[in-house]
Amino acid sequence: MKAAFEFVDFGHDCSVRVYHRQLRRIPFEWHHHPAYELTLTLNSQGKRYIGDSVASYGADDLVLVPPNLPHTWASNRSIDDSQPEAAIVVWFDGAWVRRLADICPEYNGLCDLLRRAACGLAFADGAGARMRDHLDRLLSATPRERLHAALDILDFLSTLPATPLASPSAFDAKTGAPSGHEPDQISRVLALIETQFARPLRLSTLAKASGLSERSLTRHFTQHLGESVGRYINRVRIGHACRMLTDTQAPVSVIAMRSGFPNAANFNRQFRAFKEMTPLDYRRQFTDTRQDDESMSPKLTERSPSLQPMKKRRRRD
Structure with missing residues (x-):
């Protein structure tokens, strides 16, 4: 959606x-x-x-x-x-x-x-x-x-x-970009994770991209991001999977593969750990809510004057 x-x-x-x-x-x-x-x-x-x-x-x-x-x-x-x-x-x-x-x-x-x-x-x-x-x-x-x-x-x-x-970069790559407050080494790692999350990512590869040792990268990453490198990568992958679950009807096995998980069983386990529900339950949250609101009576017909679709604003201009 x-x-x-x-x-x-x-x-x-x-x-x-x-x-x-x-x-x-x-x-x-x-x-x-x-x-x-x-x-x-x-x-x-x-x-x-x-x-x-x-x-x-x-x-x-x-x-x-x-x-x-x-x-x-x-x-x-x-x-x-x-x-x-x-x-x-x-x-x-x-x-x-x-x-x-x-x-x-x-x-x-x-x-x-x-x-x-x-x-x-x-x-x-x-x-x-x-x-x-x-x-x-x-x-x-x-x-x-x-x-x-x-x-x-x-x-x-x-x-x-x-x-x-x-999750980092959930639904929009813009939201996952480095904030500008992390050191350049960490920003390079974040950018690499953002573009390569669907592939296997080894700590040695990320350390080489950052110019730091694996030990230093692990320490600096936790200091600036508040979590380990591995957990951050999984959160990025879960965020991408959530987008596919709401935007597409792709099977869970396909979403798992395109999000960087080796198999559906591992994906389901990681997804449940992060979201406390299965991928199908997550998809159902959006589907059921959308159907409930479509049947709601009376319909909401007015929006805030300060929250207007750009298309309507241009039409008036």
């Missing part, structure tokens, strides 16, 4: 775009856009899809999604049926954040937050409640007040631990 491209219109007088979405039920709308997205979900329970990550979410779910990584939420019930479900969405540009940090070193922590968010981040319980404390300012009619609130929230989140969500 191909993700729809969405255009986020910031307006001529805003550095960040804030959207307060309220509706009866949050539908499955698989999409991506060039902006970072911080989303707080309120009064809703269901499934959250970030790249190849599929997980349950509940009250005060708070997630940061990087540019061009497909994502959606799909609710199955409201926590309080008497109230609408809601999402507080903050979109911002990564280049703007980095320029701000260059000028104001007080915001250097935001650059680290963007680096950590390369695969999406889910913040621990309590972070969403803290963000709710800023909602009056974040939903202010004054752009400057919204900006101040967004910066305060992002600065606070930069100090918190968070769980990475998607």
Whole structure:
């Protein structure tokens, strides 16, 4: 299933775009856009899809999604049926954040937050409640007040631990590119893994590409990526497999081979270890949700003015 491209219109007088979405039920709308997205979900329970990550979410779910990584939420019930479900969405540009940090070193922590968010981040319980404390300012009619609130929230989140969500390069090669914060040696290894993951990759080959010894590569890789070389390669392969499971009807054995696994049994074992479900169950997550939303009544007919398909925008221009 191909993700729809969405255009986020910031307006001529805003550095960040804030959207307060309220509706009866949050539908499955698989999409991506060039902006970072911080989303707080309120009064809703269901499934959250970030790249190849599929997980349950509940009250005060708070997630940061990087540019061009497909994502959606799909609710199955409201926590309080008497109230609408809601999402507080903050979109911002990564280049703007980095320029701000260059000028104001007080915001250097935001650059680290963007680096950590390369695969999406889910913040621990309590972070969403803290963000709710800023909602009056974040939903202010004054752009400057919204900006101040967004910066305060992002600065606070930069100090918190968070769980990475998607596999490296899940669904889009752009999202798996080196962030620019890794040493050149590690960046060369990441680029090689990104293009050659379907082939056998030996540590000796990667070490030669990096110009480091195998021992040094292993140490530096774990230091900068937070996991071993072997686990990272498997996560890249699983991410590619997830894309094939959702975009195609190819048999699992074919997907295993094209994703770099020696056989279907090994693929199933690794997939279950990473996703806690079988490849077929993963495919069914997307298929069943799409069918449920197609039969939902009433249909969701309106979208945010700041989240419009580029095609429609060009037609007006």
